[in-house]
Amino acid sequence: MSSTLPLQPSLDHLKKQAKDLLKAHQLGDAAVCSTLRRLRHLAQASDAEILSAPLTLRQAQHALAKEYGFTNWADLKAAVGTVNAVTAITGSCFCGSVRYQIEDPPTNVTVCHCTGCRRASAAPAVAWITMKAESFRLVQGELRMVRGREAEPGTCDGFGGIRGFCAQCGTHITFVGDARTHEVDVTTGSLEDPDRFPPIEDCFAEKKLTWMNTLAR
Ligand SMILES: [Zn+2]
Ligand SMILES: [Zn+2]
Numbered sequence: 001m002s003s004t005l006p007l008q009p010s011l012d013h014l015k016k017q018a019k020d021l022l023k024a025h026q027l028g029d030a031a032v033c034s035t036l037r038r039l040r041h042l043a044q045a046s047d048a049e050i051l052s053a054p055l056t057l058r059q060a061q062h063a064l065a066k067e068y069g070f071t072n073w074a075d076l077k078a079a080v081g082t083v084n085a086v087t088a089i090t091g092s093c094f095c096g097s098v099r100y101q102i103e104d105p106p107t108n109v110t111v112c113h114c115t116g117c118r119r120a121s122a123a124p125a126v127a128w129i130t131m132k133a134e135s136f137r138l139v140q141g142e143l144r145m146v147r148g149r150e151a152e153p154g155t156c157d158g159f160g161g162i163r164g165f166c167a168q169c170g171t172h173i174t175f176v177g178d179a180r181t182h183e184v185d186v187t188t189g190s191l192e193d194p195d196r197f198p199p200i201e202d203c204f205a206e207k208k209l210t211w212m213n214t215l216a217r
Contacts, residue, residue: 003067011080018061025055038066089129091191093171098141100173102186106131109188111199111215113208116148120163121172124212127188128175129197136174136184142167143174 024032033047039059042050058073065076089102106129117126143164164174175185188194202214 003069011077014064014076014080015061018057018064021064022055022057022060025051025060035063035067036060038063089191089193089196091173091186093141093166093169093173093190095166095169095171097168098143098166098171098173099139100186101137101139102129102131102135103137104131104135106197107183108201109197109199110201110203112203113206113212113214114204115207116161116163117175118209120146120148120165120175121187124209126172127194127199128185129188129191130183130185133176133182133184136186144170 021032021035025036028051030047030051033050036042036050036055036059037045039062042053045053061073065071065073068076070076070079089105090100091102092099108130109128110130111125111127113125117128118124120126144167145162145164147162160179161175161177163172164176165172171190172187173190174187176183177185188197188199191197199215202208205214208214
């Protein structure tokens with residue numbers, strides 16, 4: 001019997017599974033024997049023989065890869081890369097000159113009603129996905145980085161940072177707040193699949209326009 005990879009496999013998780021397999025073997029857990037029999041030299045071995053045989057991490061990875069139906073660990077790694085590439089988060093601007101890719105799942109999904117977001121997008125509110133700064137990768141085109149005007153008294157929210165706009169068409173793509181430069185916010189509306197990341201909270205709800213609603217949740 002073989003197993004199938006989870007829908008969005010993580011290589012880290014699979015590496016840990018291989019380490020756990022190695023550990024279970026060291027502890028003499030007979031449950032590992034069926035997987036380890038996928039190693040050619042143990043194919044005919046008894047449980048006792050398998051548990052007393054030496055086992056390396058590389059062999060545990062190989063057995064796990066076979067269990068998942070791959071020829072070897074390298075093939076499994078390649079397949080994980082392909083699956084993740086298919087589900088990669090991508091986005092683009094209005095004119096198509098800017099294209100970007102996001103390497104990791106977002107850490108937050110919000111709708112912001114602040115004055116800065118509103119002004120920068122000329123929209124009543126802006127939906128954002130937030131991620132680690134290094135996760136955002138511009139793959140085509142150029143962002144024009146703009147810092148907002150000095151905030152007027154009472155409207156100081158959302159101006160303390162740098163926003164990235166398509167240098168050609170001006171689509172609002174990114175925001176990096178001065179207080180949290182380790183993160184980047186990316187406009188949900190510029191994603192190829194905005195429905196994938198519905199916002200779960202309102203930011204600066206107290207600033208919302210009177211005719212706007214907050215999220216109905
Ligand atoms: Zn553009
Ligand atoms: Zn905002």
